[in-house]
Amino acid sequence: MGDKLDQDNGMPRADFVTGLVLLGFSTAVLYFSIAMPRLEHRGINPLSAPGVVPGLLGAIIGVCSLALIIRAVVRGGYRLRLSKRSFSAFVTSPVVRRIVATVAICLAYAWGLVGRVNYTLATFLFVAVFVLFFELVFDQEKRRSPRSTVWKAVLEAVLVAGIVSAVFQYLFLVSLP
Amino acid sequence: MLTQGIQLFFQELTAFLTLRTLFDVLWATQLGMIVGMLPGLTATMGVALMTTLTFHLPATNAVLILMCMYIGAIYGGGRTAILLNIPGTPANAATAVDGHPLARAGRAGEAIGIGTTGSFIGSVIGMLLLATFTPIIGRFALRFQSFEFFWLAIFGVVISGNLTAPKDPLKGWIAGFLGLFVAMIGMEAIHAHVRFSFGYRPLSGGIDLIPAMVGAFGFSEIISMMKHIRVEVIQTKIDRVIPKFKTIWGYKRTITRSGIVGTFVGAIPGVGEDIAAWVNYDLAMRSSKKPEEFGKGSLEGLIASETGNNAAVAGAMIPVLSLAIPGSAPAAVLLAAMFIHGVRPGPLIMVENPAFVSSVVAMVFLGTIAMFVLGLSAVKQIVKVLLVPRSKLMPIVFTLCVIGAFAINSRTFDIGVMVVFGLLGYAMREMDYPVAPMVLGIILGEILDTNLRRALVISRGDLTPFFTRPISFTLFLIVLLSLVSRTSWFIAARKAVTGAIVRAVRGAVQRVRS
Numbered sequence: 302m303g304d305k306l307d308q309d310n311g312m313p314r315a316d317f318v319t320g321l322v323l324l325g326f327s328t329a330v331l332y333f334s335i336a337m338p339r340l341e342h343r344g345i346n347p348l349s350a351p352g353v354v355p356g357l358l359g360a361i362i363g364v365c366s367l368a369l370i371i372r373a374v375v376r377g378g379y380r381l382r383l384s385k386r387s388f389s390a391f392v393t394s395p396v397v398r399r400i401v402a403t404v405a406i407c408l409a410y411a412w413g414l415v416g417r418v419n420y421t422l423a424t425f426l427f428v429a430v431f432v433l434f435f436e437l438v439f440d441q442e443k444r445r446s447p448r449s450t451v452w453k454a455v456l457e458a459v460l461v462a463g464i465v466s467a468v469f470q471y472l473f474l475v476s477l478p
Numbered sequence: 479m480l481t482q483g484i485q486l487f488f489q490e491l492t493a494f495l496t497l498r499t500l501f502d503v504l505w506a507t508q509l510g511m512i513v514g515m516l517p518g519l520t521a522t523m524g525v526a527l528m529t530t531l532t533f534h535l536p537a538t539n540a541v542l543i544l545m546c547m548y549i550g551a552i553y554g555g556g557r558t559a560i561l562l563n564i565p566g567t568p569a570n571a572a573t574a575v576d577g578h579p580l581a582r583a584g585r586a587g588e589a590i591g592i593g594t595t596g597s598f599i600g601s602v603i604g605m606l607l608l609a610t611f612t613p614i615i616g617r618f619a620l621r622f623q624s625f626e627f628f629w630l631a632i633f634g635v636v637i638s639g640n641l642t643a644p645k646d647p648l649k650g651w652i653a654g655f656l657g658l659f660v661a662m663i664g665m666e667a668i669h670a671h672v673r674f675s676f677g678y679r680p681l682s683g684g685i686d687l688i689p690a691m692v693g694a695f696g697f698s699e700i701i702s703m704m705k706h707i708r709v710e711v712i713q714t715k716i717d718r719v720i721p722k723f724k725t726i727w728g729y730k731r732t733i734t735r736s737g738i739v740g741t742f743v744g745a746i747p748g749v750g751e752d753i754a755a756w757v758n759y760d761l762a763m764r765s766s767k768k769p770e771e772f773g774k775g776s777l778e779g780l781i782a783s784e785t786g787n788n789a790a791v792a793g794a795m796i797p798v799l800s801l802a803i804p805g806s807a808p809a810a811v812l813l814a815a816m817f818i819h820g821v822r823p824g825p826l827i828m829v830e831n832p833a834f835v836s837s838v839v840a841m842v843f844l845g846t847i848a849m850f851v852l853g854l855s856a857v858k859q860i861v862k863v864l865l866v867p868r869s870k871l872m873p874i875v876f877t878l879c880v881i882g883a884f885a886i887n888s889r890t891f892d893i894g895v896m897v898v899f900g901l902l903g904y905a906m907r908e909m910d911y912p913v914a915p916m917v918l919g920i921i922l923g924e925i926l927d928t929n930l931r932r933a934l935v936i937s938r939g940d941l942t943p944f945f946t947r948p949i950s951f952t953l954f955l956i957v958l959l960s961l962v963s964r965t966s967w968f969i970a971a972r973k974a975v976t977g978a979i980v981r982a983v984r985g986a987v988q989r990v991r992s
Contacts, residue, residue, distance in 0.1 A: 312909075312910070315909055316909075319909055323652065330659065333674065337671075337673065338671065340669055340671065343669070345669060346935050348931065348934040348935050348938075348939050349668055349669070349931040349932070349934065349935050350931075351666050351668075351669060351671040351673055352673075353930070353931055353934070354662065354926060354927040354930055354931065355659065355662040355673060355674070357930070358655055358658050358659045358662065359659070361655050362652065362655050362656065362659065365648060365651055365652045365655065366652070368648060369648060369649075369652070372648075396705050396706065399704055399705050399706070400701055400704070400705050402704075403700065403701050403704040403705070403872075404701060404901070407697065407700070407876050407897070408897065410876070410880070411876075411880050411893050411894075411896070411897050412893075412894070412897065415880060415884075415890070415893060416890045416893075424877055427873060427876075427877065428873045428874070428877065431869070431872070431873035431876075432869055432870055432873060435704070435869035436869050439707065440707055440869060457870060457874075461873070461874050461877060465877055465878070465881060469881055469885060473531065473534055473885065474534065475881075475884070475885045475888065476888060477881075478881075478884050478888075478890050478893070
């Protein structure tokens with residue numbers, strides 16, 4: 302847990318922002334729960350209306366988020382100290398770039414390719430791109446020869462795509478997405 | 479009753495003694511160990527992915543494979559903790575504290591042997607307690623009505639929030655209540671009214687637990703793993719693995735205590751093996767004759783945490799079987815898997831399907847034996863798995879997360895659920911919110927929803943039965959105590975009171991001596 306993005310104990314600031322988001326969320330939950338149909342026309346007991354429990358949960362989350370906000374304010378978390386410099390330092394930090402790359406490649410596969418392109422092809426592309434991107438772009442000091450890296454990545458992608466597709470389609474009888 | 483239980487156990491055990499089943503036990507436990515060993519693959523993720531792979535099998539075979547995977551994974555993580563100082567699963571963090579110094583001192587083999595034996599005995603103690611307490615709690619829970627189930631659901635998320643976020647329980651509770659809210663999405667169980675779908679049809683079926691868990695524990699773990707470059711090299715020599723009986727016997731008190739405490743910590747809803755290991759580590763350090771060795775390679779610390787975390791595996795199954803409430807995150811997946819396979823655990827299981835409880839005990843027994851045998855053999859070869867770099871391993875894991883989320887219902891919507899919960903899980907991790915209470919909330923949501931409304935209808939809106947029925951009142955008191963026990967004034971008052979008691983007792987002892 303020691304490798305947080307924010308090293309200067311930015312937790313009160315983060316808590317302040319999450320508290321506000323949660324407060325907005327809980328207010329919305331409460332509003333939609335109250336506005337939910339009570340199904341009177343079906344003659345049901347109003348105490349068993351569908352909105353009762355979500356409303357209660359909305360209220361509880363609201364109270365918790367208020368506590369979070371108050372605590373963050375007491376600890377000085379309302380001073381957000383946003384500046385261009387801290388923003389650009391954040392964007393260019395290698396950790397953030399690695400996170401963005403991981404999420405982007407995974408999302409492109411899960412939301413962009415799967416279901417649109419043939420599953421085996423999509424999986425092949427995903428594995429190959431993921432391995433190559435990290436081994437050639439980020440972890441350069443470990444790189445031995447680019448050619449063998451490429452070959453190994455392609456081989457891995459072929460094996461993974463082939464085996465996973467075959468196992469799910471023929472052994473588990475899942476119709477692939 | 480006892481003889482009947484033993485008879486049922488042997489009946490179930492002999493039913494499992496076929497070549498096919500034993501083969502399943504062996505590969506599932508070995509695979510579990512490998513999953514547990516690889517940092518970034520946790521027990522929860524392994525069991526969740528395996529659920530998607532086994533759901534075409536008959537119920538008992540599927541649950542057996544999942545159980546073995548769970549036992550193997552919690553054990554396997556200790557290997558990495560000892561050799562690399564990286565806990566393979568969160569449950570082995572306490573193991574690393576003393577295991578790794580031992581490995582650096584050239585005693586890796588001894589540490590692995592002691593850890594394996596501790597895990598084995600812990601698992602056996604857990605199994606015995608599982609067999610004893612499940613029927614008792616199940617029979618007791620038959621007296622529960624809607625009022626009690628309401629408090630039980632609240633108690634689950636509150637205590638899980640307390641223990642999984644010890645520094646900041648508020649965040650644990652928020653995670654728990656958010657989980658309860660997630661369960662509100664989709665069609666509710668009393669009037670079949672669709673809530674919070676906003677006209678989006680796939681949401682009307684609700685959020686499935688398995689895709690959500692695969693995301694929250696799988697995808698989010700992939701992101702955290704990929705964020706740093708870490709070169710993993712193993713240079714430790716592994717010597718004799720099989721431990722000496724005399725060494726183990728020397729720690730008999732630590733082992734017994736860790737087994738019992740581990741099981742009970744595991745049985746607390748949503749509180750898993752990681753907490754069990756830390757609690758036992760702490761207890762061992764406090765009661766040890768050599769507390770100064772802790773953190774520098776104490777065999778006692780190692781054995782306490784490894785016994786505790788494996789005992790918690792069996793412990794986590796106690797509430798699964800008797801109350802249909804998971805004791806830990808992997809147990810939550812097992813519970814979901816049982817529902818998928820048409821087994822309905824809960825208070826009625828002792829009436830409807832008493833053999834199933836003995837069957838699960840027999841599964842724990844087989845998994846434990848397999849773990850012990852596999853754990854002490856082929857140590858050097860298996861450790862080579864750790865040489866696979868994460869840039870090669872993680873895309874395979876994500877591929878399995880995607881197809882696993884899809885496979886259960888064949889809906890691409892579930893892939894989306896997996897991704898959203900993965901991102902949410904990662905954000906929660908960064909902000910120090912524990913994920914386990916949220917998962918527990920997703921399971922307990924329906925229990926809370928139907929029982930609170932039912933109770934209100936029964937009592938005609940009167941809230942007093944929630945506080946006057948004896949079991950309800952007890953549960954309410956426990957919830958209240960778990961909430962206030964974390965406030966600063968309560969902690970200060972408790973310290974003052976214990977301080978006063980200790981001083982009084984010391985004074986009395988001195989007076990008696992003089």
